[in-house]
Amino acid sequence: MATDRKSRYAKTPRVPWVRADGSDVDLIGLAPRPARPAVFARIATDTDRLDTLAARYYRDAEKLWRIADAAETLDPFDAIRPGAPIAIPPDK
Known part of the structure; x- marks a missing residue:
């Protein structure tokens, strides 16, 4: 593959x-999931998605895995729950 x-x-x-x-x-x-300490957290809304958050904070929607890696769950679809904080790690 x-x-x-x-x-x-x-x-x-x-x-x-x-x-x-x-x-x-x-x-x-x-x-392996890399350790990604968050720089800050934002409260999720019902319209947030990992790709749109990555586009907003990193100017690249394909960097959505940085945010998913900082979440406690492995499944990126479980990483965003409206009203829950979303950890935003640095872009490195």
């Missing part, structure tokens, strides 16, 4: 897997 060299998964080890039909495939292994 090809991965863009700028992807956070570019250096993640591949895991061999055998499908039910017997064919082999390489899956991307789990990447």
Whole structure:
């Protein structure tokens, strides 16, 4: 499986897997979550999404994983709950 060299998964080890039909495939292994201390937090609204917050604070919607990594949950869709604080880490 090809991965863009700028992807956070570019250096993640591949895991061999055998499908039910017997064919082999390489899956991307789990990447460790980097520690991302927050610079500040904002209270989420019902219209907030990780990509729009990344575009606002980093000027790049594809940096949404920085915010997801700072959240306590692994699932980026669970990272935003209206009324809950959202940790915004530095852009580094």
